[in-house]
Amino acid sequence: MTTTAVRPRTGTTAERLPGAWTLGLHRGVLEIRQFFRQRDQVVFTFAFPVVFLFLFASIFHDDVGVRGLTASQLYVPAMMASGIMSTSFQSLGISIAVERDEKVLRRLRGTPMPPAAYFLGKIWLVLFTGVLETAILLLVGTTLYDVDLPSDPGRWLDFGWIFVLGLTACALLGIAISSVPKSGKSASSVVVLPFLVLQFVSGVYISIAAIPHWMLNIGALFPLKWLCQGLRGVFLPDSARVLEEAGSWEFGRIALVLGAWCIGGLALCLLTFRWKSRRDG
DSSP: OOOOOOOOOOOOHHHHSOOHHHHHHHHHHHHHHHHHHOHHHHHHHHHHHHHHHHHHHHHOOSBOSSTTOBHHHHHHHHHHHHHHHIIIIIHHHHHHHHHHHTTHHHHHHTSSSOHHHHHHHHHHHHHHHHHHHHHHHHHHHHHHSOOOOOOSHHHHHHHHHHHHHHHHHHHHHHHHHTTSOSSSTTHHHHHHHHHHHHHHHTTSSSOGGGSOHHHHHHHTTSHHHHHHHHHHHHHSOGGGGGGSTTSSOOHHHHHHHHHHHHHHHHHHHHHHOOSSOGGGO
């Protein structure tokens, strides 16, 4: 009597597939490569806040009532905050809407790739472009406008959590607003308009002292205002606190507001995100 050995099955299809984190990393590399292949988009994304910094710093270069501080130095952290929101909120809001309209999302949804991998890929793209944008503006600010880099490690720690929370909140809002445009063609108009308004009421282009109180209250409802304030607290001297509405940097409040927007933005994404366009039913 002979016994036939039965070989155990080695790995199912699910076991052979990489996990969501691995696929998300590969997806992120693909997203970054696709981004840099579109040279006009790359130039516009990274040059836009630098050009505006140069324009505003050239127009408003006088002292702002704080000894040793000029208006041009105030614009550096403000443009950094605007650049972070541009590479996250604006970039994701438009690109995802276009991919949905072109049925890219629908095709991806039909593959074995976990949905989380798609969003992880977008997060890697936003993180990479956000860090690069911030580094470029810091280089311009320190070389042309005498902005001093913090010597206190605590300031760099503050910069770290402000950057991460601000980027996360803006990215989640970008994913959420991507479901608003009815088509990819209208995405730019739908996303750029609220972003432009927020820049004016959040202290990016106009100093806090010159903005009407009711506009400041509107800006305070969204993350950009707190992102600007936090970055000013990191890169400007403590004497500049008097220029803030509350007379202080309010780091604790900044953490609460940005953290709340991270949670609220995630909830909005879960409630509103669609893989198909409205025309597809």
